[in-house]
């Protein structure tokens with residue numbers, strides 16, 4: 093492994109984005125490879141949050157709405173727009189990803205009245221599938237959900253989309269980067285195919301925003317949702333976002349009428365008049381504390397540049413794959429992510445029959461070894477999330493070396509196979 097150690101050090105030396113690591117709260121005794129579940133805390137967010145609580149909330153109270161808070165969602169939206177390739181008046185920030193998906197699915201199905209097929213895939217994140225199934229059960233009884241199948245459990249074949257999509261398809265709802273295998277769709281291809289059939293596409297960008305460049309406008313995307321607490325480093329449970337292409341905004345309706353989606357919320361009129369822009373997808377009062385904390389993470393991504401981050405992420409992923417193939421495959425590991433780099437996001441999944449207990453041993457070493465935090469997804473996936481803003485090549489080298497040691501010495505034997513609640 094020594095040659096890899098040297099190579100990692102060389103790559104870190106040449107890394108022009110290395111300086112961004114220092115922008116985050118780090119622990120020298122820990123390697124964090126779970127930025128795709130909860131991104132690290134930017135130091136600027138720490139300061140911003142404490143000032144906001146002390147001065148804006150504590151001292152200024154209600155006056156802060158006009159002084160600082162009322163425009164905050166638009167400020168954040170404009171920055172997210174830059175990261176996902178959209179216009180600032182096409183992004184709404186607020187609510188959770190699941191709720192935003194619900195709003196858009198409802199709006200899309202209403203607008204495509206008469207068409208009854210909905211397409212998703214078997215690799216999608218469960219909440220997305222639940223939203224679709226619940227929508228059919230509660231509101232669209234004649235609709236049917238069809239899932240694209242994966243032949244290898246890793247990716248979805250282009251041909252199978254072409255075969256399933258037809259004139260009766262109202263909506264295709266997919267994750268741009270899938271949460272387990274990291275498979276990434278060809279967004280342009282799917283959008284074009286859908287539009288040829290007069291169908292809508294809703295992209296879930298949760299594992300893509302801040303991880304890979306996203307080009308919503310350039311690929312003529314209709315709608316999208318995504319969360320901000322993964323690669324955008326917005327903090328636990330930070331508000332999600334929603335995108336609707338400008339020329340669709342008028343046609344689509346929020347199923348939840350409320351004061352923040354009203355044309356003039358502060359007229360307090362009892363008649364509902366929907367806002368005509370993206371704000372029509374708002375519901376209630378913005379969660380100021382968690383909303384404000386998103387901004388520093390976005391600024392860092394914009395400063396670093398998504399194309400530069402993608403270059404680094406690919407260099408890191410390819411280095412990691414080489415390490416896994418050489419050092420872990422002889423011990424029963426398999427790579428469960430696409431090997432083709434333009435079909436892959438920024439995390440790599442590996443599988444081992446003892447995946448769960450190996451993951452525990454990484455997080456809770458019994459000796460002086462560094463704590464390593466990846467995450468585990470059943471039945472046997474260890475996900476290694478690469479956050480190019482703060483991870484280093486040496487992090488990856490040390491992680492693989494440590495996994496190899498755990499498997500060689502069967503250090504995982506001291507853990508039960510019973511799973512903890514949050515993995």
Ligand SMILES: *Cc1c(COP(=O)(O)O)cnc(C)c1O
Nearest residue numbers: 188189190217267271296298319
């Ligand atoms: C993380 C994630 C979510 C999160 O949904 P919330 O409602 O914001 O908790 C949704 N979809 C996908 C694909 C995700 O990866």
